[in-house]
Amino acid sequence: MTKHQHDFQPSTNSQPLLEIHDLRTYFFTRDGTVKAVDGVSLTVERGQIHGLVGESGCGKSMTAMSILRLVDKPGRIVSGEVLFKGEDLLKKTRHEMTAIRGKQISVIFQEPKSSLNPVLRVGTQLIEVLRIHEGKQRTIKRKDAVEQLRSVGIPDPDRRVENYPHEMSGGMAQRVMIAMGMACAPDLLIADEPTTALDVTIQAQVLDLIRKLRDEHEMGVILITHDMGIVAEMADIVTVMYAGTAVEEAPTVELFETPLHPYTQGLIASIPVMGQVKERLEVIPGNVPNLIDMPPGCRFAPRCKARIEHGLTRCEVEEPHMIEAKPNHFVRCWLYEGES
Amino acid sequence: MxxxxxxxxxxxxxVLLGILFVTFSLTRLLPGDPCRSALGEKATDEICDAFNDRYGLNDPIYEQFRIYISDVLHGNLGESLKFGRPVTELMVERLPVTLELSFFAMLFAVTVGIPLGVISAYYHNSSIDVGTMIWANIGVSMPVFWLGLMLSYVFGVVLKDTPFWLPPTGRLTAGQSIEPFYVAWGLNVDGDALTLPGFIANINTLNALLVRDWDGFVDAFKHMVLPAIAVGTIPLSIIARMTRSSLLEVLGLNYIRTARAKGVREMGVVVKHGLRNALLPVVTIIGLSLGSLLSGAVLTETVFGLSGVGRILYDSITGRDYTVVQAFTLIIAVFFVFINLIVDALYAYLDPRIRLE
Incomplete structure (x- = not known):
């Protein structure tokens, strides 16, 4: 699992590519306030793949959309800082944000076929990104689009550039999405469940491609997934999210070897291991809490076995803080608070 | 394709054969006597017998139908029972009025309705959106004849002697005439060969353009403005509402998110990525509305003193003028078929996924 690990050295002297501080994105609905992202902090360095894992609805995608300020109504980013190359994206004007999207930060979405416009040729959609950001209206031609398609390994790009999305397979469409994301050589790529809708063999190809492009362009990647296997394979550093907040952050090897948070432990235990026969797969009992009526205290407390084993009482009353339990290993759990 | x-x-x-059959049967099922409708209550039985004989109305129904079909296939639509003139002549007179009116009404409805719908969707749930939709709902529920009367009153009477005055009735100002294009071009046509040129020349605005008579064009156009607004308002409102709802649906889809993430400006997202996808149902509505406009608007034509399809159809049905009803119904059906064909072609143009099937 570590053979592809990138030799990542955190740079201490220069500023990180992306720093999120205490980001909160709430949805104001009739039924109440949905705290989709509730105090997430994370850092992405250049050339680093930062995995963001958690169950569906834990706020992974909303964190990504908040970085780009593409939160749909009734959602709103209520507080926090998103420092991209030292500048707070939340303070940019709308105009400045459109200039950043697709150029410096781009996204690959989960369902490639529905993420491409069905009535425009893929070539047209590719050229559009270049025209918006490179500003060379006339000089950008079909051949640039063909080049982009070739660079993501699409066979016969000369013909494919004329295709409509419905004429492509899912894997092919995802390559087009990646080509679109990479067209302007962004500094940060957000891959939101890029392989969830794809076959396993295609998954590997797409992940390889993302890794290769990362190596070539030294860009930072935020890889959002619920698949612990993909995280283990791809990420340099992992943030585990639960119910809108980050509960643990550690370098990948460290996280898989010594997961600290009971939720992370549960996630890792639930990965089936090849060759190991089990009566039943491990599951974490209970459900993700309702994001409107969040339990007071630790959000994981109602499902937490460790809480009972250790006889902790304050879990249900007081929310734990994100602390550095070990060097570079952060966790939000009462089990470790006071130890460091 | x-x-x-x-x-x-x-x-x-x-479809067209079916229409022929249905209109033929329905006109004959109507109670009433074509002879006395045409010649008056005092017509004697001998006169009516001669009348019916002349128009073949004494033949058995199936024989009448056979002759009728054969005539239609030979391009002969027959003679009006009431006016004693060939139906084609009546069509050359009446159809251009309705065509012109429908064209301008639809132009008005589309050029105003689609942008209104887009603006409404763009400013979704804002006061602009609410305001636009309130007007659209008023537009849908407005009685056409009342709107027509109000328009002619306001623009024809209240604003008289101001630059905003618009003619409330007729097709051209009295005394104004536009030279038919075939005369101006020195084409030597008469008799049956005149049917098509006569038809085109009777579309005043088009004829004025062909002969480059700008004063004539402006005059003919001014006469079209009020009736076009009157009959175009309902389609306009429907188009605006349909554009809005269809666009709002599309704007929630994944590829719109992609467009935004690519850095496309919001207007570009709505118009380039959203609108084309949202247009399919709107095109359907436009086609249907245009079809119903072409079948004539009796009330509007009456209010604005226009002699179009609507009035002649109404008169011929009440007057049991079988041939006229049949011929005009047939031509309206042809229009419908033709419009549907264009709508289908537009579908395929707008959505490449349809081209495959």
Whole structure:
């Protein structure tokens, strides 16, 4: 699992590519306030793949959309800082944000076929990104689009550039999405469940491609997934999210070897291991809490076995803080608070 | 694409035959006597017998139908029972009025309705959106004849002697005439050969453009403005509402998120990525509205003193003028088929996924 690990050295002297501080994105609905992202902090360095894992609805995608300020109504980013190359994206004007999207930060979405416009040729959609950001209206031609398609390994790009999305397979469409994301050589790529809708063999190809492009362009990647296997394979550093907040952050090897948070432990235990026969797969009992009526205290407390084993009482009353339990290993759990 | 349209065209043949059969039977099922409708209550039985004999109305129904079909296939639509003139002549007079009116009404409805719908969707749930939709709902529920009367009153009477005055009735100012294009071009046509040129020349605005008579064009156009607004308001409101709801639906889809993430400006997202996808249902509505406009608007034509299809159809039905009813119904059906064909072609143009099927 570590053979592809990138030799990542955190740079201490220069500023990180992306720093999120205490980001909160709430949805104001009739039924109440949905705290989709509730105090997430994370850092992405250049050339680093930062995995963001958690169950569906834990706020992974909303964190990504908040970085780009593409939160749909009734959602709103209520507080926090998103420092991209030292500048707070939340303070940019709308105009400045459109200039950043697709150029410096781009996204690959989960369902490639529905993420491409069905009535425009893929070539047209590719050229559009270049025209918006490179500003060379006339000089950008079909051949640039063909080049982009070739660079993501699409066979016969000369013909494919004329295709409509419905004429492509899912894997092919995802390559087009990646080509679109990479067209302007962004500094940060957000891959939101890029392989969830794809076959396993295609998954590997797409992940390889993302890794290769990362190596070539030294860009930072935020890889959002619920698949612990993909995280283990791809990420340099992992943030585990639960119910809108980050509960643990550690370098990948460290996280898989010594997961600290009971939720992370549960996630890792639930990965089936090849060759190991089990009566039943491990599951974490209970459900993700309702994001409107969040339990007071630790959000994981109602499902937490460790809480009972250790006889902790304050879990249900007081929310734990994100602390550095070990060097570079952060966790939000009462089990470790006071130890460091 | 061509074969697709050819197939659709072939399918239109049984549709038109069916229409012929239905209108033929329905006109004959109507109670009433064409002879006395045409010649008056005092017509004697001998006169009516001669009348019926002349128009073949004494033949058995199936024989009448056979003759009728054969005539239609030979391009002969017959003679009006009431006016004693060939129906084609009546069409050359009446159809251009309705065509012109429908064209301008639809132009008005589309050029105003679609942008209104887009603006409404763009400013979704804002006061602009609410305001636009309130007006659209008023537009849908407005009685056309009342709107027509109000428009002619305001623009024809209240604003008289101001630059905003618009003629409330007729097709051209009295004394104004536009030279038919075939005369101006020195074409030597008369008799049956005159049917098509006469038809085109009777579309005043088009004829004025062909002969470059700008004063005539402006005059003819001014006469069209009020009736076009009157009959265009309902389609406009429907188009605006349909554009809005269809666009709002599309704007929630994944590829719109992609467009935003690519850095496309919001207007570009709505118009380039959203609108084209949202247009399919709107095109359907436009086609249907245009079809119903072409079948004439009796009330509007009456209010604005226009002699179009609506009035002649109404008069011929009440007057049991079988041939006129049949001929005009047939031509309206042809329009419908033709419009549907265009709508289908537009579908395929707008959405490449349809081209494959």
């Amino acid at each position: 061509a074969s697709y349209l050819a197939r659709r065209l072939t399918l239109a043949i049984p």
